[in-house]
Amino acid sequence: MALVKTVYxxxxxxxxxxxxxxxxxxxxxxxxxxxxxxxxFEEINRGKLWKHIQHNYEKKNEE
Structure with a gap:
C-alpha cells in the first residue's frame, strides 16, 4: 500500500x-x-523480405 501512496x-x-x-x-x-x-512482422516474414534475400540478387563489386 505504501508503493501506491508514493506513486499517487x-x-x-x-x-x-x-x-x-x-x-x-x-x-x-x-x-x-x-x-x-x-x-x-519480421519474425512472421523471415526469409521473405528483401533484406533477407538481397544477397541472392545483387552482385558485389569486385574492384
Missing amino acids: NLLFRRTSTFAITIMVGAVLFERVFDQGGDAL
Missing part, C-alpha cells in the same frame, strides 16, 4: 504531473507497441 503523491496528485505522466506514458506505449509490431 509523486505522479497523480497534481493535475500538471498527472498530465505529464499521461503524455510520457502514451509516447512510451506507442514506441513499445510500434517496435513490437515490427518485430512480430
Whole structure:
C-alpha cells in the first residue's frame, strides 16, 4: 500500500504531473507497441523480405 501512496503523491496528485505522466506514458506505449509490431512482422516474414534475400540478387563489386 505504501508503493501506491508514493506513486499517487509523486505522479497523480497534481493535475500538471498527472498530465505529464499521461503524455510520457502514451509516447512510451506507442514506441513499445510500434517496435513490437515490427518485430512480430519480421519474425512472421523471415526469409521473405528483401533484406533477407538481397544477397541472392545483387552482385558485389569486385574492384
